Amino acid sequence: MNSNAVVKPSAEEVASAACFWLIESIAQAIQRHGRCVLALSGGSTPKKLYEQLARDHLGTLDWSKVHLLWGDERNVPHDHPESNFLMVKSAWLDPAMASGDLHHVPNYYPVPIELHDPEKSAYEYGQTIRSVLGDSSAIDVVLLGLGDDAHTASLFPETQALESLDGFVANYVSKFESFRLTMTASLINRARRVAFLVCGESKSPALDVVWHGPRDPALYPAQSINPTAGELWWFLDMRALPARDRIPLGELGG
Secondary structure, three states: OOOEEEEEOOHHHHHHHHHHHHHHHHHHHHHHHOOEEEEEOOOHHHHHHHHHHHHHOOOOOOHHHEEEEEOEEEOOOOOOOOOHHHHHHHHHHHHHHHOOOHHHOOEEOOOOOOOOOHHHHHHHHHHHHHHHHOOOOOOOEEEEOOOOOOOEOOEOOOOHHHHOOOOEEEEEEOOOOEEEEEEOHHHHOOOOEEEEEEOOHHHHHHHHHHHHOOOOOOOOHHHHOOOOOOEEEEEEEOOOOOHHHOOOHHHOOO
């Protein structure tokens, strides 16, 4: 897999490194075509990143040129504690709006929730994504996490979304007995830049199999993420790094 890895000692430092990378990526997209379309991930490390953006970087960019999509969402109301939208709103959007400066606030497009009709929600959000992208079929930046079972976004092992060529689908996940709403690998792989944020010892086995195999994207869905013409980045803490990829202290020199 052709990718770039950035390894830091702690989750906080991973979030900081990813934050500066993201700022650079957004600035490049704005310079290239006047705006940036960014797809967001849920999770604790992305939350730290969003909090850093709100705390330290509201004045770094003209955020009114940034368009936020959600890479996946739970089939719950927007005010539900498990909502990815609520997490982003609390960590980033509310502080940005409280600043009173419209240039500090990105455009954002939460996934519509139809609790009893997730397919309708997915269809409507697919239309939103196409509208936001316009003539471009490529999202500028996609942020992703990695589950202990090697899922990413809401592409879970042995689920129907793994075979879908649509951009956004309702994916039934039997272990939760519920639907998840998610971008598909085909849409993610058209992005210009994709970054995984992975922290914690529990993620190490999943990362090991994603990087080193055996290759079976149906069982390890994150293996299906490999941008066709873009860049793939991994931001990791030391605990998540597979043992075989760690440099022994004696080889570090100095």
